[in-house]
Amino acid sequence: SQQGEEDPQALSIQEGENATMNCSYKTSINNLQWYRQNSGRGLVHLILIRSNEREKHSGRLRVTLDTSKKSSSLLITASRAADTASYFCATDGNSGYALNFGKGTSLLVTP
């Protein structure tokens, strides 16, 4: 099954710095989503980008999508300690409903 793969697996930065995470996937998609998971909690939806979009912003988040390279990136600007979490990309594939998740990037933001 198609599955997103995030890179890097782990990222450690200081508060105020920007964090960039990348995602690659294997087959065509309708849309790509990013989720955040705090330790011991469920996943929370952050942002969705459609296959015909190239860039999307939401607050301090910026997502890009390159369907020719089957890749996406998530940029968190001016990071905060509260951004410490795991971040997952998810693709919907042909069904349009079921999501395939990558293994995530673990982000640590230190004060």
Place this chain on the structure above:
Amino acid sequence: DAGVIQSPRHEVTEMGQEVTLRCKPISGHDYLFWYRQTMMRGLELLIYFNNNVPIDDSGMPEDRFSAKMPNASFSTLKIQPSEPRDSAVYFCASRSGTGLREQYFGPGTRLTVT
């Protein structure tokens, strides 16, 4: 809305025992998903329902796993008999059939099989 509700939050059981995990989706959501998360395999889709009907159960690992959705506000995932390798965090998620395609996740059930 209270969000997706899962119970129990933690379950510790012995190998061979039956385990039942429960989920209450967000009211009005047409789709319900069961996922399993482990360090080794990440987040895996087990099965999903649309309007209480199972649509894709290809992710269910073995016949020991079964899921039901008797009505729009309740679903169960049952493991019988349980094995140590079933230890994982099991998530339930739901989403609307229209509009944005984001899924709303419950807090998960951490299952430990000894």
